[in-house]
Amino acid sequence: MSEPVAVTGLGALTPLGPDVAALWDGLLTGRSGVRLLEEPEFAALPARLAATVDLDGRLDRVEARTLDRVQQVALVAAREAWADAGAPEVEPERLAVVLGSGIGGALTLLSQDAVLRDRGPRSVSPHLVPMLMPNGPAARVGLELGARAGVHCPVSACASGAEAVAQGLALLRSGAADVVVVGGAEACVHPLPLAGFAQMRALSTRHDAPAEASRPYDKGRDGFVLGEGAGVLVLEREEHAAARGARVHARVAGAGLASDAHHITAPDPAGTGAARSVTAALRDAGVGPDEVGHVDAHATSTPLGDVAEATALGLALGAHRPPVTAPKSCTGHLLGAAGAVEAVAAVLSLREGVVPAVRNLDDPDDAVDLDVVRLTPRAHPHEVALSTSFGFGGHDVTLVLTR
Amino acid sequence: MTTTAPTEQDVLTGLADVLQEVVGTAPEAVVPEATFDFHLDVDSLAMVEVVVACEDRFGVRIPDEDLERLRTVGDAVRYIVDAGAAA
Numbered sequence: 001m002s003e004p005v006a007v008t009g010l011g012a013l014t015p016l017g018p019d020v021a022a023l024w025d026g027l028l029t030g031r032s033g034v035r036l037l038e039e040p041e042f043a044a045l046p047a048r049l050a051a052t053v054d055l056d057g058r059l060d061r062v063e064a065r066t067l068d069r070v071q072q073v074a075l076v077a078a079r080e081a082w083a084d085a086g087a088p089e090v091e092p093e094r095l096a097v098v099l100g101s102g103i104g105g106a107l108t109l110l111s112q113d114a115v116l117r118d119r120g121p122r123s124v125s126p127h128l129v130p131m132l133m134p135n136g137p138a139a140r141v142g143l144e145l146g147a148r149a150g151v152h153c154p155v156s157a158c159a160s161g162a163e164a165v166a167q168g169l170a171l172l173r174s175g176a177a178d179v180v181v182v183g184g185a186e187a188c189v190h191p192l193p194l195a196g197f198a199q200m201r202a203l204s205t206r207h208d209a210p211a212e213a214s215r216p217y218d219k220g221r222d223g224f225v226l227g228e229g230a231g232v233l234v235l236e237r238e239e240h241a242a243a244r245g246a247r248v249h250a251r252v253a254g255a256g257l258a259s260d261a262h263h264i265t266a267p268d269p270a271g272t273g274a275a276r277s278v279t280a281a282l283r284d285a286g287v288g289p290d291e292v293g294h295v296d297a298h299a300t301s302t303p304l305g306d307v308a309e310a311t312a313l314g315l316a317l318g319a320h321r322p323p324v325t326a327p328k329s330c331t332g333h334l335l336g337a338a339g340a341v342e343a344v345a346a347v348l349s350l351r352e353g354v355v356p357a358v359r360n361l362d363d364p365d366d367a368v369d370l371d372v373v374r375l376t377p378r379a380h381p382h383e384v385a386l387s388t389s390f391g392f393g394g395h396d397v398t399l400v401l402t403r
Numbered sequence: 404m405t406t407t408a409p410t411e412q413d414v415l416t417g418l419a420d421v422l423q424e425v426v427g428t429a430p431e432a433v434v435p436e437a438t439f440d441f442h443l444d445v446d447s448l449a450m451v452e453v454v455v456a457c458e459d460r461f462g463v464r465i466p467d468e469d470l471e472r473l474r475t476v477g478d479a480v481r482y483i484v485d486a487g488a489a490a
Contacts, residue, residue, distance in 0.1 A: 062427035066448075126451035 002284050004251040004402060005172045006241040009085025009234030011077040011183070012344050014331050015051035015227050018058070019080055023341070024348050026330055027356035028377050032211035034225050034332050041191050047203035049213050050189045051227035051332025066127045067140060068105035069228070073337075074137035074185035075144065077230035081181065082145060085234035086246060094178040096149040097142040098167045099185060099232070100160030102336030102391070104134030106188040137185040137230075149177040155336070157391030158298070160184050161231060162339025165399055166255035168235045178240040183232035184340035194226060200265065202302060214333070215360035216299035216326035217306055217368050224300040227332030231340030233347070250347040253384075253402040254285025260394030267305050267390065271312030277396035278316035278386065285384075285400035289317045293382020294355045295370075296346040298390050299326035300333050309388065310368040321371040323378055325349070329359035339389035343399055346385040350403050353381035408487040409461060414480045421456040425449055435477030443476075463487055 012019065015033025016026030026033065033051040042048045058076045059067070067075070078099075108131040115123050130136055135153035142151035150171070154163035161184020168182035197203050204223040206213035214225045233252075241248055258280065260273035268274070282289060295313060299306050313324070327345050328334075334341055349355050354377050361374040385401045409417070415433065422428035426449050432442070439445040445453060454465050457479070463486040465473075473479045 060427070062425075122455060126448040130448075 002254060002286050003173060004238070004253040005169055006236045006238050006246065006248040007233050007250050007252060007347055008088070008236045008241050008246045008248055009081040010249060010344050010347060011079065011081030011084060011232040012230070012341055013053050013073050013076045014229040014334070014341055015053055016331055018054065020344060023345065027327055027345060028354065030330060030357055030359045032214070032330055032359060033227065034210045034213055036207055036210045042194070045191055045194050045198060047194060047198040047205050048207055049204060049210050049225045051225055052189055053229045066131070068108040068131040068136060069187035070101055070105055070185050071131070071137045071140045073187050073228065073230040074099055074141055074183070077183060077185070077232040078141040078144070078181060081232040081234050088179055088236065088244060088246065090179045092146045092148040094149055095145060095147040096151065096171050096177040096180045097138050097145065097147045098152045098154065098164040098171065098180060098182045099138035099141055100154040100156070100164040100336050101134050101137055101185050102155065102157045102160050103186060103188045103193065105132035105136055106193060107190055108132045110190055110192060141181060145181060147181065156395040157393050158333065158335050158338055159389040159391035159395040159397040160336035160339065161341065162343065162387065162389035162397040162399055163257065163395070164340060165233065165252060165343050166257060166397060169252050169255050172235060172237050178237050180235045181232060182235055182340065183230060184337040185230035186335040186337040187228040189226060189228050197226060204301065212360050214301045214329050216301045216329050216358055217365055217372050218361050219363040219365050221301045221303060221306065223302055224328065225332035227334040229334050229341065230337050231344045233340065233343060250350045251402045252399060253287065254281045254400035256280030256282070256284055256398045258396040260396065262394055265392045267308035269304070269308050269311070271308050271315055273394060273396045274309060274312030274388065274390055275315035277398040278312065278388065281386070281398035281400045285402070287384050287400055290320045291384050292317060292320065292322045292386055293384045294322050294349055294380060295324045296342045296349065296385060296387040297324050297326050298388045300328055307365065307367045309390065310370050314369055323355045323380055324370045324372045325355050326358045327356070329361070339387065339397060342387050342389070343401065346387045346401050350382065350385050350401055353379060355380050409484065411480050411484055414461065414483045415476070417460050418457065418476060418479060421453055421460065425452045425456065433476055435475065435480065437476045438474050457483060461487055
């Protein structure tokens with residue numbers, strides 16, 4: 001089966017602002033959500049940039065103290081998406097949640113480790129385990145919405161959010177659910193993860209110009225910027241959406257998954273795994289490469305990754321060169337949330353017929369043979385969008401979205 | 404911690420503070436006949452936090468095996484007052 005499903009709700013809490021409207025406005029105007037981390041705990045780090053979100057006032061105090069930050073961002077985005085979908089009436093046994101995270105409740109793990117060392121085991125929070133478990137964000141959203149058709153958490157590093165969309169599509173096609181809330185969440189801005197990514201030489205160190213640090217496809221790019229936040233979409237079987245007269249933003253028409261088996265973190269420079277995920281997604285959607293109207297690229301701003309992805313897109317799309325955009329130039333890299341936030345962005349591009357420009361693309365890399373949109377958004381009505389996501393571990397996930 | 408054994412009113416007030424902090428309970432709901440699980444919506448995880456906070460606040464120990472006897476606010480207040488007096 002390869003039937004599409006309807007996207008009836010969107011939610012996003014990102015470094016560009018509190019909701020989907022702020023995300024879209026930020027991408028269209030090319031705002032940066034990146035800042036220098038000036039708090040003392042970051043002072044010794046070689047890379048001190050991050051793209052953070054503002055959660056003040058979004059959850060009540062009691063709710064906040066039993067939820068890790070990654071669960072908080074997931075809940076905020078899920079509430080927006082659910083309300084945007086019109087809070088569909090659906091039997092609990094026909095409602096599922098698939099919400100991925102790359103890292104899980106790292107902030108709780110780290111802060112409670114300090115509690116254990118300083119004050120002993122009886123001071124450790126009884127909420128520790130549900131706060132740190134990677135499936136926590138999915139489970140919290142499932143609890144709040146009363147989802148009883150299954151709650152799942154794909155963990156595939158920076159492809160987790162996209163893989164959640166793919167799993168949601170599969171659940172709906174299988175007939176296991178009528179509505180699936182899908183997405184990704186991440187919140188691990190803390191000295192330890194930053195130190196770890198920095199030791200991999202994966203992070204930008206452009207401390208003198210934080211807003212210019214994330215620059216996919218630019219010759220001067222020197223790594224990604226760690227971001228936090230969440231993206232959530234409400235997916236629905238077409239008949240279910242039609243029966244309740246739901247507004248349909250766009251459709252998820254196909255998904256393709258592959259794996260590199262090349263290196264634990266480095267992208268395969270030949271791009272074959274990534275290309276296979278694109279080809280598989282197009283086949284799943286019943287769409288030809290020439291029909292692709294725009295690509296919402298993974299493009300994290302690392303020297304190797306951006307070129308490997310460009311090579312992969314060339315392999316999969318042949319001579320066709322649709323406009324390409326890279327939201328991470330504005331949002332930073334939201335790891336396990338990235339694929340979901342970018343699926344939201346791709347849906348908006350399709351719906352509005354506009355492809356946002358890549359921020360900070362001053363001097364395009366000659367090794368990138370793509371039509372990358374720069375300087376100003378491009379008005380471009382189209383029917384088919386691709387969103388690519390790749391993760392440490394060699395995970396390749398491509399989504400096909402249609403109007 | 405207190406240096407002298409607290410009165411029932413002291414403990415009731417202190418317990419209301421703890422419950423407000425841990426589960427957001429309105430202080431006026433913390434009455435002797437209120438049950439933790441049904442009336443005050445304190446689940447098993449929150450109850451652990453309440454116990455640890457009370458131990459710190461009143462300088463008593465509340466072993467796990469005694470927990471099932473503490474169904475209501477009144478049970479807990481009497482237990483803490485008695486434990487404080489025995490200490």
